[in-house]
Each structure stands twice: as C-alpha cells, then as structure tokens.
Amino acid sequence: MTDGSLISPAGLESLVASEPCVVIDTRAPEAYAAGHIPGAVNLHDIFTYLATSSPEGIAELRGKFAEEFGSVGLSGAETAVIYEQSMATGFGQSCRGYFLLQYLGYPKIKVLHGGYEAWEAAGLSTSTDAVAPQPKTFPVSDIGAELMMDVADMMEAIKSEGVVKLDVRDIDEWIAESSSPYGKDFCPRKGRIPGARWIEWYRMMKPTASGPMIKSKDEVLAECATVGITPETPVAIYCFKGARASNTYLALKEAGVKDVKIYFGSWNEWSRDPALPIEEGLPF
Numbered sequence: 001m002t003d004g005s006l007i008s009p010a011g012l013e014s015l016v017a018s019e020p021c022v023v024i025d026t027r028a029p030e031a032y033a034a035g036h037i038p039g040a041v042n043l044h045d046i047f048t049y050l051a052t053s054s055p056e057g058i059a060e061l062r063g064k065f066a067e068e069f070g071s072v073g074l075s076g077a078e079t080a081v082i083y084e085q086s087m088a089t090g091f092g093q094s095c096r097g098y099f100l101l102q103y104l105g106y107p108k109i110k111v112l113h114g115g116y117e118a119w120e121a122a123g124l125s126t127s128t129d130a131v132a133p134q135p136k137t138f139p140v141s142d143i144g145a146e147l148m149m150d151v152a153d154m155m156e157a158i159k160s161e162g163v164v165k166l167d168v169r170d171i172d173e174w175i176a177e178s179s180s181p182y183g184k185d186f187c188p189r190k191g192r193i194p195g196a197r198w199i200e201w202y203r204m205m206k207p208t209a210s211g212p213m214i215k216s217k218d219e220v221l222a223e224c225a226t227v228g229i230t231p232e233t234p235v236a237i238y239c240f241k242g243a244r245a246s247n248t249y250l251a252l253k254e255a256g257v258k259d260v261k262i263y264f265g266s267w268n269e270w271s272r273d274p275a276l277p278i279e280e281g282l283p284f
C-alpha cells in the first residue's frame with residue numbers, strides 16, 4: 001500500500017526535497033544515535049508514555065505532546081513524517097505517533113512504510129549527526145478529539161453489540177497468560193475487555209524483501225472479515241498502551257474502515273481498576 005498516510009522511502013526522499021517536513025524517529029535514543037534518516041529528530045516518548053483517560057490524564061497527554069511536537073518544529077505548515085525500525089518490531093510506535101498527531105488535529109501526517117529498515121533496504125543515506133530543530137508553536141485543535149475513547153466510552157461500547165471491541169494484543173495477553181509486553185504481572189489483572197474479538201496486530205502486515213509491510217486494502221479487509229468487521233462497522237481498538245492499536249488503526253483506515261477509534265488507556269488503565277469488568281481465563 002503506497003497512497004494515503006503511508007509513504008515509501010523514495011516518496012519521503014522526494015517529499016523532503018520539495019516541501020517543509022519534520023521527520024520524527026520514534027526509536028530509542030541509542031538506536032537513533034547509531035544512525036537515522038538525515039535531518040530526523042528523535043522523540044521516543046511517543047512510544048513510552050503511559051496514558052490514562054481521566055480528564056487529568058487527557059489534559060496531561062495533550063499538553064505534553066503539543067509541547068513535544070512543537071519543540072521539534074511542527075507548526076502546521078510542515079508535513080510530519082514518522083518512522084520506527086520496521087512496522088512489526090516496535091509495537092507500532094510510529095503509528096502511535098501518527099494517532100497522537102491525528103488526535104491533536106495535526107493536518108499533514110505520514111508514516112514511513114517499512115520504517116528505517118525499508119529506508120536502508122532502499123540504499124538511501126543515513127546520518128549520525130545531531131539535529132537541532134527550530135521550536136514552533138504546535139497548533140492544537142479538537143478536530144480529532146473523538147478518535148480517542150475513555151473508560152466511559154468503552155463501557156458504552158461494551159453494551160453495544162454493533163461496536164466491535166477489537167483486541168490486537170499478542171496471543172499471551174489475549175489468552176490471559178500475560179498482562180503486558182513488559183512482563184506477565186506488570187498489571188494487576190490478566191484477561192480481556194468483555195465481548196472483545198481478537199486479531200493479533202501482526203496479521204495486518206506481511207513480509208517483503210524490505211521488511212514487514214501493511215497488507216493491501218483487500219488483504220486487510222479479509223482479516224477484518226474474520227471477526228465481523230466491514231468498512232461500515234464501528235470499531236473500538238485496544239492493546240496494552242495504544243501502540244499496537246495504532247498500527248491496526250492505520251491499517252483499517254487505509255483499508256477504508258470508516259469509524260475506527262482507540263481506547264488509548266488500553267489494558268494498562270483498564271486492568272488497574274477492579275471495578276471495571278473483564279473476562280478471565282482462556283477465551284475458548
């Protein structure tokens with residue numbers, strides 16, 4: 001898939017040559033220091049930040065990322081291009097950045113399809129030079145606010161048969177063997193949001209010579225059909241903290257599923273409140 005919000009390495013090379021761009025590397029600082037796309041800035045918080053959906057949590061999240069995206073030079077005039085190592089090795093962290101920018105109402109966003117691995121596979125130049133971005137005022141808006149669900153929204157979704165609650169976590173989390181990718185007992189409870197259906201996030205990608213890539217529109221819709229999702233189905237996605245969910249979000253949006261939202265607090269938030277219902281044990 002090459003149109004829409006995904007951009008190929010060659011496409012990114014011509015884009016940066018022709019218009020203002022801020023290229024954002026979401027990998028760990030050590031990986032960035034070892035080599036990055038020339039001119040790219042490093043924002044690893046995009047991946048590591050644990051969000052909650054309380055009013056205070058949302059206010060903190062919005063303030064933090066408006067500040068961080070402004071500090072790397074996003075004013076609304078530049079296209080933000082986000083990348084990670086590859087689409088399937090960093091829990092979808094570049095897509096988490098994409099989702100956060102959409103949520104904050106940023107107008108021009110792309111994800112480098114295939115990430116740094118695809119950039120290197122294309123033989124394009126890399127750099128270890130430090131980059132000093134020029135800070136700008138980030139243009140926060142409410143236009144994307146409805147994309148992010150809070151606990152109350154998820155409780156409503158549980159009551160609604162028509163909304164597919166889509167769990168995209170790894171299998172050990174789905175079968176309630178582990179509570180998180182950070183260790184089995186990182187969260188106090190293991191299980192699932194009641195009524196959730198499951199597509200492990202890797203299924204949205206397939207291997208290529210340049211690394212894992214998001215499947216074609218028809219391939220993604222075929223995966224969706226296995227859990228009853230059509231382009232018209234409202235979908236509420238969750239994972240552990242919103243990164244893998246963002247990878248699936250992007251795949252579904254690119255495939256034409258119209259109403260997709262993320263419960264960004266995800267299992268990290270839900271499992272910590274004993275008042276919230278869960279399904280425990282094996283899902284079969």
Ligand SMILES: O=S(=O)([O-])[S-]
Pocket residue numbers: 091092181239240241242243244245
């Ligand atoms: O992908 S994740 O946010 O659940 S670590």
